[in-house]
Each structure stands twice: as structure tokens, then as C-alpha cells.
Amino acid sequence: MCSSNPFTLKWHQDYITRGFGSLKNLYLNFAFHEKRAAIVEDGKLMELFIDNPFDSSGTGNIFFGKVVKVLPGLGAVFVDIGLSKNGYLEQGDMLSGRRERLQNNEPLPEVLRVGETMLVQITKEGSSTKGPRLTELITLPGRHIVYMPGSGYMAVSKKIQPEETREALRMFGECLLQGSEGLILRTECQTAAKSVIKEELEGLRKKWEGIQKSLTDVPSLVYTDATLLEELLRNRVLNEVDRIETDELESFKNLERNPEFSGKVFMYDGKENMFSKYGIEKQIKKALQPVAWLKSGGNIVVQETEAMTVIDVNTGKNSSRINREKAVLKTNDEAAAEIARQLKLRNISGIVMIDFLKMDQEEEKESLLSSFTKALEKDRTRTSILGFTSLGLLEMTRKKTSLPLKDRLAENCPACGGTGFVTSTETLAYRMERKLWEHRNENKKLNIKVSPSLFHYLHKTNRIQELEVMLNIKLELTVDEGLLKEGFRIEDFK
Structure with a gap:
């Protein structure tokens, strides 16, 4: 086993000595529920990947959903997929059969009705104000190919050159297709054996069959896209770096067995959190x-x-x-x-x-x-x-x-509500004064809770005494730490 402590410094020195230039490290912080990966180049954080195991709203996840609203004017529908916000499905992302009916001027409410169930995939994650973007054109990506079970589409990566090689791969891919299947041959196909591509396609077909058999509850998540490590492997991120270090034994063993990463996989055995040790946490905050x-x-x-x-x-x-x-x-x-x-x-x-x-x-x-x-x-x-x-x-x-x-x-600040600013203490004082004016001459004792900053301001400016005389009322102020945004609250009158 390659441990990080004895080898890290020597490995870095040897790399520079051999004249390879800048050092590109990949740190896999996989020891906890939240999986994180960081690409660091010469000590500078370049890219960060995060996988939250309790979040099912990620791109690539597939749901069995139900249409809850049809929008003919926008050519779209809202689909309940079980998340906090409904997903948005446009006409261009619907199955070819639905698109043809719409192109023949058939009304959208007749093509898709409220309550109808469908299989959809997230193409863009939602935000605090919008739900996720959906498609019915399901894609199952592998390392060499992208399998599209219902698209009838065939493509080859433009990065594959020369054109003769691309055309040969296209013909090979077309021979593999069955029925309405679609396929994209990724750049890795240029150096992969045809048997490897065929084997990957069969695996994706079986995965698709399993998804179709799991359509029971509505709405429900029926397929979760790749784990973070699988995604990094699939997108060849691990191939782009010079050194890989992980704090999880399972991922270390999986990578060490792969001949592609021979000699550049290390196990981190430090007591301090890996991202803290290498200064990554500070760079994330920045x-x-x-x-x-x-x-x-x-x-x-x-x-x-x-x-x-x-x-x-x-x-x-x-x-x-x-x-x-x-x-x-x-x-x-x-x-x-x-x-x-x-x-x-x-x-x-x-x-x-x-x-x-x-x-x-x-x-x-x-x-x-x-x-x-x-x-x-x-x-x-x-x-x-x-x-x-x-x-x-x-x-x-x-x-x-x-x-x-x-x-x-991050999430919106509770004090400012995400605006980036709060009402000034002076403005809050005038606002409170106007509210108290409504109770002038009532000859009552008012109990008012105020924020710490407003309490300090009112006493510093002697505003309380002035208000008591001006309004002919008695004021009793207490500090409430929870009133950062509102500033004050009049709870009762005595």
C-alpha cells in the first residue's frame, strides 16, 4: 500500500526533477457521507466535485413521475417527481411520438393529460426558485458510449480523427443498434477494442431493462446516476492528473487494481481531515x-x-x-x-x-x-x-x-433574506417610532422587544425618553437576539 506521508514529498520532488512542469493532484475525500474530490494544481484549487448521498435531485437521475399541470402556451408541462419543486418538461424534450403529434397541430392537453405517468430524467438541476429541467429522452452514459434507448440517434465524437476513423466507428455503431435505440460513441472508442464497446452496451441495455421493471410507485426515483468515483472515471478526470490520493480504503483498492493508474495512487493516513491538511478547506471558503x-x-x-x-x-x-x-x-x-x-x-x-x-x-x-x-x-x-x-x-x-x-x-442569510444588506438601525428606529405613534396618549405601558443593535442605538441617542414624553406612554425594552431582521416587536400592551 502506498501511504501519503512517506512518499508525498519525495514523489513531488522527483516529478519536478524529471522536468514535467506543474503538478496536478486529485484528492478524494471519501471517508464521510458527503463525497468530495478536488483537483489541485501547484497548490491552487482548480475544480471541486461534491456528491451528497441524501440529495436525489442530481443531473442524470431518472424518475417515474406524473403530469400535474399542462401549459399549452409554453408548450410544456410540469411533472411531479417527488422533489420539493415540480420538474419542467418542454416539447422539444418529449418522446418523438408526442413531438410528431404536436407538430401535426394536435393540442398539448390531448397529447399529455394531467395525471398521466411518464419516465423522465433530470438534465439541469433546479434552484431555490425553479424546479429541475426534465427530458423523456433518457441517456445512460458509460465510459466509451452513451446509450439512448428511445432516441434513434447515432453520433460519433468530433474529437475522433481522421474522418475515415469516425465514419468507420459510425458504421460499427449502427450495426449494434436495435429498434429505436440511439448511441453516441465517445472519444475513448478510438482506442477501445470493439469487444469492450459491445460488452459495455450490453451492460447498459440490462440496466435499462431493470429501470423499466421498477416502475411501481408514482412519483419515485428509479435510477441514480453514477457515484462520484464512477463519474470521475467515466469523464477521464483521473487520467488528467499526475497523482491521486484518497482517504478511503475501498476507493484506494479499486484504483490501485486499475493498471491505468499504476504508481500514482496513494492512501492518505493522516489524522487531520485531508482537505484541511492540504489547505483545500480554506480555498473552498474563499x-x-x-x-x-x-x-x-x-x-x-x-x-x-x-x-x-x-x-x-x-x-x-x-x-x-x-x-x-x-x-x-x-x-x-x-x-x-x-x-x-x-x-x-x-x-x-x-x-x-x-x-x-x-x-x-x-x-x-x-x-x-x-x-x-x-x-x-x-x-x-x-x-x-x-x-x-x-x-x-x-x-x-x-x-x-x-x-x-x-x-x-450556502443558504440565504436569515438576517438579510439573501439580499446582501439589512435595514439600517436608524431606519428601524424611525419605523418603530411611527408604529408607536399609533398608540399615543393611551396612557399604557408598552412592552417592546428589540434587536441588540437597536437597543444600543435607542439608549445611545436617548430616544426612549424622548418618545415617552412625546407620546405620553411608558416604554419597557428588552433585548431579543432573534430579531436581527425585523428589528423590533411590540408584543403586548399593559
């Missing part, structure tokens, strides 16, 4: 903050909103070191690399608007676009750069498949 600092002293500010993500680039501490033109170019260049990293690490998706520092020359913009495009090539998720707007903002998109890191690890 990824939840809006500001990310650059090496030169500049920074980027990331603001995620419902409609889009806005990123602002600042020279920060870098502005006074060298002349402005060099500071702008250096900061923008560093920001491009860091933004590409943050998009992947924070799993930001949708529309992204980036306000780089202003550049006067078109050549400078083209150079920045080139370096930013190159940095995004490392992202497994599809991205698209649309160019600079008339206001000088760089516009881009990143495909959404799962929740952003912020939504996965």
Missing part, C-alpha cells in the same frame, strides 16, 4: 467570497444574480507600482486566467458579463481574447465567448448542468 485576489495585487469581484453573473476587474494594489498601461495589461492578463478558474471552481453558468480594465488598442483586446479563450479550453463544460459589447463588456455563456458552488454549500 470561493464563496465575492473578491478573488490576483498575484500582482489586483482583484476580481464576482457577483452572481438571478439573470446573469457580473465580474469586475480592478487594479487594486497594482495601480501604483508601474505605469497605468502596463498595469492594465498585466492585471487583465492575470484576471483572464483567474476568471476561467473561478467559473469552473464556482460552477458559474448562464450569461456572464466581464468588465475588464479599459484597453485603448484593438490589438490589446484581441490578445486578451486569445489568452482568455485558451484558459477556457481546460473547462470540460461548454463555454462560448460572444465578444465585447458597445460598452466594452466581454459577453460569454457557460452551459448549466448542475448547481453553482454557492447554492450547493
Whole structure:
């Protein structure tokens, strides 16, 4: 067994000595219920994967659901799949038979009726305000192929070259299909034996048969997509790294038996949590903050909103070191690399608007676009750069498949309700004054509970005494730690 403590430092030194450049580690924090995997390159957290075993709303999971609402105007239906929010199924994601009927002008309420059951798969995770996106076009991905039991679609990865090889694989794949089956041959097929591909296809067919036999309760989860380790293997993440370290014996044994990872799998046996030991926990916390600092002293500010993500680039501490033109170019260049990293690490998706520092020359913009495009090539998720707007903002998109890191690890602040700000203490004091005005001259004693900050403010400004005289009432204040948002509460009158 390879233990991390005796070999880690020597392995790293040998790697650098042999001239292989930057070291890319994969840490598997699998010892607990929540499974986590982190890709760290030269000490910097590049990508984070999280699998919550108690969350069934992940992309790829298959449900037996029931239509609960039909929306003819939108060409979509809501499907109850047993989660807190109903799933959303559009016309384009329905089975081909339903799509043909709709294209022949048959009304949607006749094609799909409320109460009708269906098998659906999550293609995009939901959010705090929206349910998950669904499809009836089920896909079962393997390491070499993606099996689509009802699509009738055949495709070969565009990364497979030359064209003659792609065409030969396409013909081979078409010979494997039965009935309405569909198939995508992934890049790994280029070097895989045909017998291996056939064996994987048979395994996926049996998996599909098992899913169809499990359709009993409605709504219910009938299939859970791959475990985190299986997903990493399937997407060849483990093949991209130089070293793998895990704190779980089972995953260590599974990987050590695989000849693909010979000599680069290590067992972590430290007492301290692995992510704490290697500084990953601190970097995860930083990824939840809006500001990310650059090496030169500049920074980027990331603001995620419902409609889009806005990123602002600042020279920060870098502005006074060298002349402005060099500071702008250096900061923008560093920001491009860091933004590409943050998009992947924070799993930001949708529309992204980036306000780089202003550049006067078109050549400078083209150079920045080139370096930013190159940095995004490392992202497994599809991205698209649309160019600079008339206001000088760089516009881009990143495909959404799962929740952003912020939504996965954090929740709305109970004090501000997720707005990022709270009502000022002074405003709360005036609001309380207006409420008390309604009880002026009642000659009663009012019992009021207030937040700690409001209590301090009222006493510091002598506002209580002024209100008692002005309103001809007696006020009794007590501190309530739970009134951070409301500020005060008038409970009873005596």
C-alpha cells in the first residue's frame, strides 16, 4: 500500500526533477457521507466535485413521475417527481411520438393529460426558485458510449480523427443498434477494442431493462446516476492528473487494481481531515467570497444574480507600482486566467458579463481574447465567448448542468433574506417610532422587544425618553437576539 506521508514529498520532488512542469493532484475525500474530490494544481484549487448521498435531485437521475399541470402556451408541462419543486418538461424534450403529434397541430392537453405517468430524467438541476429541467429522452452514459434507448440517434465524437476513423466507428455503431435505440460513441472508442464497446452496451441495455421493471410507485426515483468515483472515471478526470490520493480504503483498492493508474495512487493516513491538511478547506471558503485576489495585487469581484453573473476587474494594489498601461495589461492578463478558474471552481453558468480594465488598442483586446479563450479550453463544460459589447463588456455563456458552488454549500442569510444588506438601525428606529405613534396618549405601558443593535442605538441617542414624553406612554425594552431582521416587536400592551 502506498501511504501519503512517506512518499508525498519525495514523489513531488522527483516529478519536478524529471522536468514535467506543474503538478496536478486529485484528492478524494471519501471517508464521510458527503463525497468530495478536488483537483489541485501547484497548490491552487482548480475544480471541486461534491456528491451528497441524501440529495436525489442530481443531473442524470431518472424518475417515474406524473403530469400535474399542462401549459399549452409554453408548450410544456410540469411533472411531479417527488422533489420539493415540480420538474419542467418542454416539447422539444418529449418522446418523438408526442413531438410528431404536436407538430401535426394536435393540442398539448390531448397529447399529455394531467395525471398521466411518464419516465423522465433530470438534465439541469433546479434552484431555490425553479424546479429541475426534465427530458423523456433518457441517456445512460458509460465510459466509451452513451446509450439512448428511445432516441434513434447515432453520433460519433468530433474529437475522433481522421474522418475515415469516425465514419468507420459510425458504421460499427449502427450495426449494434436495435429498434429505436440511439448511441453516441465517445472519444475513448478510438482506442477501445470493439469487444469492450459491445460488452459495455450490453451492460447498459440490462440496466435499462431493470429501470423499466421498477416502475411501481408514482412519483419515485428509479435510477441514480453514477457515484462520484464512477463519474470521475467515466469523464477521464483521473487520467488528467499526475497523482491521486484518497482517504478511503475501498476507493484506494479499486484504483490501485486499475493498471491505468499504476504508481500514482496513494492512501492518505493522516489524522487531520485531508482537505484541511492540504489547505483545500480554506480555498473552498474563499470561493464563496465575492473578491478573488490576483498575484500582482489586483482583484476580481464576482457577483452572481438571478439573470446573469457580473465580474469586475480592478487594479487594486497594482495601480501604483508601474505605469497605468502596463498595469492594465498585466492585471487583465492575470484576471483572464483567474476568471476561467473561478467559473469552473464556482460552477458559474448562464450569461456572464466581464468588465475588464479599459484597453485603448484593438490589438490589446484581441490578445486578451486569445489568452482568455485558451484558459477556457481546460473547462470540460461548454463555454462560448460572444465578444465585447458597445460598452466594452466581454459577453460569454457557460452551459448549466448542475448547481453553482454557492447554492450547493450556502443558504440565504436569515438576517438579510439573501439580499446582501439589512435595514439600517436608524431606519428601524424611525419605523418603530411611527408604529408607536399609533398608540399615543393611551396612557399604557408598552412592552417592546428589540434587536441588540437597536437597543444600543435607542439608549445611545436617548430616544426612549424622548418618545415617552412625546407620546405620553411608558416604554419597557428588552433585548431579543432573534430579531436581527425585523428589528423590533411590540408584543403586548399593559
